[in-house]
Amino acid sequence: MASLLHLDSSANRSDDSVSRELTSLFADTWRAAHGPTGECGRYRYVYRDLAADPVRPLDTAYCTLGRRLERNGLPPLADVGTWIRSPAEEREWALTRSLIAGLLAADTVVIGAPMYNFSVSALLKAWIDRVGFPGVFTDPDTGASLLRATNVVVIATRGGAYGPGTPREAWDFQTPYLRTYFGKQGVTEENIHFVSVEMTMAGVVPHLAHQQSSAADSLASARAEVTALAATVGRSASRTAV
Template sequence: MMSLLHLDSSADHFDDSVSRRLTALFADTWRRLHGTAGYRYRDLAAEPVPPVTSAYATLGRRVERHGVVPAAGVTALAEDPAERREWALTLPLVTEVLAVDTVLLGVPMYNFSVPATLKAWIDRVSFPGAFTDPDGGGSLLGRTRVVVVTARGGAYGPGTPREAFDFQTPYLRAYFGNLGVTEENLSFVHAELTRAGDVPELGRFRTLAADSLTAARTAVIVLASRLANADTATMT
């Protein structure tokens, strides 16, 4: 059974959020092909992941001194209730990622980067050794696919005046690459100029905004279908 973990991080409600609508379109396409049994959804804005604390950092450093430690070993290394609480908050999120074939992220651009809700999730699942094979030392995410769907109020694509202001794409590319997600398994879909309809200075770009949204909608449908077909081919 193929599986998908769908994460949204926008502070906006569905009707006001381009990233939520695009990830929903991807998920709908995926579910039509695979069914609902392998689908898991987490709304990082509605149910925020608690920020990491000093107890998380202390436990993480202790684990690192022991090398790559399996989950049961981390539990044994926790020395007080605060550390056990931090690990209890962390392990289910790590387990979710390890249990799926594809991770889908909805990422609006906030101040040129990612929302704090997504950063809190990233900080917590990045527990030392969480995605490292305790036997061979390789990444446990070597075959995991990650799809990042972004929404930007302005234009930050290649060749635009604000290309250098895009800290979403390079950050997430570096982050997931460092975890062992391969470049071929990491996909980005961008919707640009999403504020052209309500910011007067961007009004002249409404046609470009509409074209970008149409292209993004097409891209998520094609990508969800392509990944589903690839999964089917792998199973046969």
């Protein structure tokens, strides 16, 4: 059964959030393309709003458990529980394991990722740090990544412009960062898709007012890209929940 994990990480939960509008467009289009849900449905859909329901930041127990696993050759996901040595580690692992299971159960993940201070929001970073637990995406039988067939769609919004050839191109630590992170976890280059919306602050900041028409063009292209991607990404996929 096809499965979509939908994450929003904009701190702005109002209708002004561009990433929320576009992840929602993606999810609606994807669901329409995959048929009705319900007992006989053909897809599984999970939504998490990381602003309304934030992921707890890491603590000492998470690090202690992770270091123990590193020292012992990174046991597979199914064996991590046998290395837990304290109630605090138990609590940390329960939180972490449920996020990892949610990611592994999805064949497509759509992420609303606004640029905050040239990078991603702390809300998304908290999710990233937890799911990036050492060794858990390695298939113990083959050594390949368990995410090698996962599709990741990132909706990257930013108030300014960071596209190729712009003066601030090198200040973009949002999309290169996410490409590196998911690539390192084993998501393949062809399965990671970025839709960027530039100049979202053009209608808000007076000195950017002259950019309003290019901002509108960027948003219109993004809507078209999102609609096309949602109709095609993850078709004919099937994944068993972990």
